[in-house]
Structures are given as C-alpha cells and as structure tokens.
Amino acid sequence: xxxxxxxxxxxxxxxxxxxxxxxxxxxxxxxxxxxxxxxxxxxxxxxxxxxxxxxxxxxxxxxxxxxxxxxxxxxxxxxxxxxxxxxxxxxxxxxxxxxxxxxxxxxxxxx
Amino acid sequence: xxxxxxxxxxxxxxxxxxxxxxxxxxxxxxxxxxxxxxxxxxxxxxxxxxxxxxxxxxxxxxxxxxxxxxxxxxxxxxxxxxxxxxxxxxxxxxxxxxxxxxxxxxxxxxxxxxxx
Numbered sequence: 256x257x258x259x260x261x262x263x264x265x266x267x268x269x270x271x272x273x274x275x276x277x278x279x280x281x282x283x284x285x286x287x288x289x290x291x292x293x294x295x296x297x298x299x300x301x302x303x304x305x306x307x308x309x310x311x312x313x314x315x316x317x318x319x320x321x322x323x324x325x326x327x328x329x330x331x332x333x334x335x336x337x338x339x340x341x342x343x344x345x346x347x348x349x350x351x352x353x354x355x356x357x358x359x360x361x362x363x364x365x366x
Numbered sequence: 367x368x369x370x371x372x373x374x375x376x377x378x379x380x381x382x383x384x385x386x387x388x389x390x391x392x393x394x395x396x397x398x399x400x401x402x403x404x405x406x407x408x409x410x411x412x413x414x415x416x417x418x419x420x421x422x423x424x425x426x427x428x429x430x431x432x433x434x435x436x437x438x439x440x441x442x443x444x445x446x447x448x449x450x451x452x453x454x455x456x457x458x459x460x461x462x463x464x465x466x467x468x469x470x471x472x473x474x475x476x477x478x479x480x481x482x
Contacts, residue, residue: 288470292409297474298457311469343409347470354401355461355470357411 258282259358261346267364273334276361280327280348286310287329288355289321290345298345304329333363341365368393370460372473379448380481386433387443387476389458399461400434400441405475406454414456417441445478453480 258281268274280287289301300313304323315321318336323329333340341364349355369392379385391400402414417425417434424432429449433442445452458473 298411298472300469300472303469313469345411347411354399354413354416355459356413357403359410 257356257358259346259348259356261344261358261361263361264359265362265364267366268336269366270336270338272336272365273332274336274363276331276333276344276346276363278329278331278346278348278358280329280346281350281356284348284350284356285327286349287323287327288347288349289315289329289331290347291342292345292360293339293342301331336365338365368395368460368462368471370458370471370473372456372458372476374476375474376477376479378479378481379445379452381448381450383448384444384446385448385478387445387456387458387478389441389443389473391439391441391458391460391471393439393460393462395462397462400432401459401461401470402430402432402441402443403457403459403472404452404454405457406451411457415443448480450480450482453478 260279262277285306288303290298301315303311321331343360345360346358347355371390398419400417404412404414415427429446431444455475457475460471
C-alpha cells in the first residue's frame, strides 16, 4: 500500500458525459501528479499540483481540468468524454526531494 | 525537456537467471534522481529502486541492482535470480532535482516475461 488513495476504482460512463476522479496523497506530500495510461501504453503525464498551485502541465486536453484543494486532495475532471478517453488514470504524490508514489488508479470506460 | 529512452520493448528471462533492462536519458542537469518502477498485471505502479545522481555507488535492493553510468547517461536495471513474480512492465523514470515543477519523465517501458 503506497498510501495514495484514488476513488472510484472503476467508472463506466457514456460519451459526452463528465466525470470526476479523486485522489488523496500520502500524508505530508504536497505534490500531486495525474497520469493517463491507455491500454498497453506508457504513462502520459497530464498535470502536477504543488500545495494547491499548478506546477507543470503535460499533454492534458482542454476538456480535462484538475485542482488541488487546501486539504491537499486533488480532483481530475474529464468532460465531453470520448471513446478514446477510456484509460487507467493514475494519481501519484511526492514530498520534497522524494520519490513519487502511485495510487491504485481509476479505470475509466467510456461507452 | 528531459527524455528517457527504453530501447527494449520486450525482454524474456528464464526463471532463476539474470536479466538486464536498459535505460538511457538525456539531460543537461548535474543533479537528479532516477527510478525504476514495476507494473505487474494488476496495473499497480510499484517502486523498485531509486538512484541519486550525486551518489557514485550503484543502488541495490535485494535481487534488484542498477548500473548507473552518469557520463554515459545510462541507468540499467539488473534482476538476479529471476522469479515468476518479476514478470511485469518496467518503467525507467527521471526526476530533476532543480526543476521547479518536480516533473517526472517516464520511458515507454519494457515488458519482461519470466519463463518457468
């Protein structure tokens, strides 16, 4: 158990819909990262937050957005969903000068 | 931006044998961290080993060790006495020490098969 929690574990929805994925980092970690992993693909970095502020942005679509709240949990919002958005979405957290620890992921299926 | 390259999409090893997975990276920085993560069929990302660039000594974790060649920008993972449970996708990752974003850069992964 990495200490990073993600909810829900599985999510099935239809095209055009909007979903929210939630992540709670390890206790004390200020940084939260979001990744997308499509079937048999590597990790695509989406976005990073540090103590509530956006720090880095990767290949995140305009239909996707994220935020980190004062209690340091983070949410990734995916809207106008398309079939190609079906993937495993990982959240990870890290402390200063420390390793990145991953949550178990949320498997999103868009039908 | 930093890049991480894993040139072996697939590797296989006989059980109890040794296998080495390759990773190279491109950076102009002198201080950074390198990692190997394992992703078994469960899809959970598990940290295998980490290396600080300022340390000359290669990191070791039980049957897992690295060969860190800073000048060559190479960071290979050696798995000794391979076990069936080692079968997984392995990702190499780079993290800058001074990057204000603390962003991690991942390779495309190597799929390791362990043959009984």
